[in-house]
Amino acid sequence: MSNDVWVVADLKIDGTIRKVTFEALTEAKKKLVGGLGGQLCAVVLGSGVSGFEAELGKYGAEKVYVIDSDLLKDFNTEGYVNALGELIKQNEPAVVLAGNTVFGQDYFPRAAARVGSGVAMDAISIGLSGDNKLQIERYSHSSKAIQTQVFHGGATMMATVRPNSFKAEESPTTPEVISGSVELNPADISVKVLELETKASDRPELTEAERVVAGGRGLASEENFKYIYELADTLGAAAGATRAAVDAGYCPYDMQVGQTGKAVSPNLYIGIAISGSVQHFAGMGSSKVIVAINKDPEAPIFQKCDYGIVGDLFDVLPPFTEKVKQLVSE
Amino acid sequence: MKILVIVSQTQDTEAKIQVSAGGDSVDTADMKWIMNPYDEFAVEEAIQTKEKHGGEVVIVSIGPARVVDTIRQALAMGADSAVHINGDGFAETDPFAIGKLIASEIKKLGDFDVIFTGMKIIDEESGQVGVQVAEELGIPHVSLVSKVVEINADAKKAVCQKEIDGGHVVVEAPLPCLITCPDAMNEPRYASLPGIMKAKKKPLTEVGIDDISFDGLGFSKEAVSKEGARVKTTGIEVPQIERKLKIIKGSDEPMVKGEEVANAAEELIKLLREDAKVI
Ligand SMILES: Cc1cc2nc3c(=O)[nH]c(=O)nc-3n(C[C@H](O)[C@H](O)[C@H](O)COP(=O)(O)OP(=O)(O)OC[C@H]3O[C@@H](n4cnc5c(N)ncnc54)[C@H](O)[C@@H]3O)c2cc1C
Numbered sequence: 001m002s003n004d005v006w007v008v009a010d011l012k013i014d015g016t017i018r019k020v021t022f023e024a025l026t027e028a029k030k031k032l033v034g035g036l037g038g039q040l041c042a043v044v045l046g047s048g049v050s051g052f053e054a055e056l057g058k059y060g061a062e063k064v065y066v067i068d069s070d071l072l073k074d075f076n077t078e079g080y081v082n083a084l085g086e087l088i089k090q091n092e093p094a095v096v097l098a099g100n101t102v103f104g105q106d107y108f109p110r111a112a113a114r115v116g117s118g119v120a121m122d123a124i125s126i127g128l129s130g131d132n133k134l135q136i137e138r139y140s141h142s143s144k145a146i147q148t149q150v151f152h153g154g155a156t157m158m159a160t161v162r163p164n165s166f167k168a169e170e171s172p173t174t175p176e177v178i179s180g181s182v183e184l185n186p187a188d189i190s191v192k193v194l195e196l197e198t199k200a201s202d203r204p205e206l207t208e209a210e211r212v213v214a215g216g217r218g219l220a221s222e223e224n225f226k227y228i229y230e231l232a233d234t235l236g237a238a239a240g241a242t243r244a245a246v247d248a249g250y251c252p253y254d255m256q257v258g259q260t261g262k263a264v265s266p267n268l269y270i271g272i273a274i275s276g277s278v279q280h281f282a283g284m285g286s287s288k289v290i291v292a293i294n295k296d297p298e299a300p301i302f303q304k305c306d307y308g309i310v311g312d313l314f315d316v317l318p319p320f321t322e323k324v325k326q327l328v329s330e
Numbered sequence: 331m332k333i334l335v336i337v338s339q340t341q342d343t344e345a346k347i348q349v350s351a352g353g354d355s356v357d358t359a360d361m362k363w364i365m366n367p368y369d370e371f372a373v374e375e376a377i378q379t380k381e382k383h384g385g386e387v388v389i390v391s392i393g394p395a396r397v398v399d400t401i402r403q404a405l406a407m408g409a410d411s412a413v414h415i416n417g418d419g420f421a422e423t424d425p426f427a428i429g430k431l432i433a434s435e436i437k438k439l440g441d442f443d444v445i446f447t448g449m450k451i452i453d454e455e456s457g458q459v460g461v462q463v464a465e466e467l468g469i470p471h472v473s474l475v476s477k478v479v480e481i482n483a484d485a486k487k488a489v490c491q492k493e494i495d496g497g498h499v500v501v502e503a504p505l506p507c508l509i510t511c512p513d514a515m516n517e518p519r520y521a522s523l524p525g526i527m528k529a530k531k532k533p534l535t536e537v538g539i540d541d542i543s544f545d546g547l548g549f550s551k552e553a554v555s556k557e558g559a560r561v562k563t564t565g566i567e568v569p570q571i572e573r574k575l576k577i578i579k580g581s582d583e584p585m586v587k588g589e590e591v592a593n594a595a596e597e598l599i600k601l602l603r604e605d606a607k608v609i
């Protein structure tokens with residue numbers, strides 16, 4: 001077992017590295033690497049993924065493991081599990097971290113099972129216990145509670161970290177690059193992609209955004225979601241939604257905030273025509289400031305927000321957005 | 331077709347929760363226990379698959395005696411039989427052991443075509459057991475499936491749509507495979523009264539901890555406890571966030587109307603600038 005700490009790079013659909021990777025590198029360097037006494041390493045798995053070492057070195061990675069293979073294209077779960085599992089078996093790092101993204105939630109726990117490791121998902125803090133074991137905090141119970149968890153036993157300790165929980169800070173090094181130490185076999189990939197449909201968006205990603213504007217069932221149509229997008233764009237915010245709105249087809253699934261959807265924790269969250277269910281709050285209840293616009297004074301969201309207007313969104317939102325626009329342009 | 335569903339009982343976290351005296355778990359004295367909501371979608375999907383293709387639905391569940399209520403609920407919805415891995419320690423151990431124990435019992439059930447389970451459990455929110463069972467069984471998984479497009483037992487494949495960031499993918503997995511279910515993939519049915527009556531007579535096999543062979547599991551019988559967990563919960567707190575509750579209402583009725591609207595918008599902006607200092 002080595003004392004190294006690894007961070008698996010989280011790639012976006014456009015092939016760039018997600019911010020959570022730099023956040024995890026920064027926090028791992030601060031909280032884990034000194035205590036354990038090993039190196040901070042990054043792992044890049046994908047297809048056509050060369051040349052990331054400069055960017056990863058900027059955030060302190062001393063070593064970068066790269067597995068570049070066609071079989072890792074399109075977020076291939078089996079490819080990722082095989083590649084990461086093999087790399088961990090070869091090098092036995094003390095800790096492996098990754099982003100708790102949609103894809104991270106899919107392959108990472110399986111990779112942990114592959115190497116016989118315990119895993120903690122969605123950590124909001126990381127550190128070391130008295131005897132140098134990984135210790136994390138995470139939300140549980142529909143995000144109503146925060147658990148402290150400590151690892152035991154001798155295996156590699158694995159955890160995903162929640163995006164936007166730590167600050168990425170530069171700490172430049174020139175990393176050593178280790179490429180191609182794992183051979184992937186096409187026969188091991190059994191799940192085939194028949195269709196892949198993605199759209200790039202100019203808006204900030206929900207999980208990374210400092211501000212979020214979200215719409216609920218009360219928006220009543222896909223067309224009306226333009227009100228949400230307009231306010232979001234005016235504020236430079238990400239656009240979110242409730243399950244009821246997604247389910248009704250007013251907006252795509254990846255906008256869903258909540259227990260099933262994304263967890264966000266922005267400085268400012270504005271919820272429009274959202275009743276405030278437990279499941280929705282599980283995804284945004286830790287926002288710093290919560291604002292509600294709802295026509296029902298009895299809506300539960302008014303019991304757990306900071307500011308609000310009881311009013312019809314179609315009356316209130318246009319003048320509100322207009323005034324915010326004026327403010328921004330000043 | 332032989333369809334398995336991994337079902338768990340969970341604390342109803344819609345309710346207020348409190349930390350237990352020990353400070354490392356949630357007080358379950360007055361807790362309402364329910365079927366894990368995501369597993370309801372899994373059971374529904376399994377029953378619909380059976381209705382289309384014929385066959386049987388087998389429920390697999392692990393936990394103390396109280397879990398039988400949840401198993402009966404799944405049987406009342408239309409599942410055919412169940413296996414209950416019954417023991418008190420299972421409620422306290424970690425997901426690492428849970429996944430291995432579930433997989434080891436599934437191996438004893440013979441060939442099957444597909445396994446459905448929920449995307450996560452809503453109390454611990456560990457978010458890992460499903461895919462770990464698939465790993466232990468050596469079968470592929472497809473997580474966060476928003477729609478099962480087709481399951482074809484003859485061609486031995488499942489076609490599923492799953493959601494990813496920025497869009498969706500449609501994948502084809504060979505059978506047997508494991509599918510994890512989010513909410514909203516279907517409308518879980520309620521158990522009917524005749525369904526509830528019938529469920530009482532459906533076969534339910536109890537497996538005790540002494541019936542389990544720990545050979546090759548990588549941990550011992552004694553490790554199935556809080557002490558044996560690889561990832562141990564040592565503390566839990568319920569953070570209280572004080573909200574300001576500054577709500578702007580209309581003068582006559584709760585809603586702001588007419589001329590009040592512009593003022594309300596102005597006032598909210600002022601609050602966000604001067605009170606919250608966020609814009
Ligand atoms: C297992 C499970 C997981 C779930 N996961 C999630 C999740 O991840 N995210 C999530 O959001 N939900 C989730 N839900 C669903 C959740 O329980 C609620 O059903 C959902 O959040 C409600 O969405 P809503 O507030 O948009 O709709 P509603 O509850 O229908 O509320 C609509 C609100 O809009 C207001 N309104 C209507 N018209 C107007 C108008 N013109 N102007 C102003 N206000 C108006 C109404 O007063 C009402 O309060 C989950 C449920 C389950 C069972």
Ligand SMILES: Nc1ncnc2c1ncn2[C@@H]1O[C@H](COP(=O)(O)O)[C@@H](O)[C@H]1O
Binds near residue numbers: 369421
């Ligand atoms: N303690 C448990 N007992 C039985 N089944 C569980 C348990 N934990 C998780 N599961 C099953 O695994 C799925 C994924 O949950 P999890 O990975 O624990 O969040 C759930 O939907 C359950 O069906």
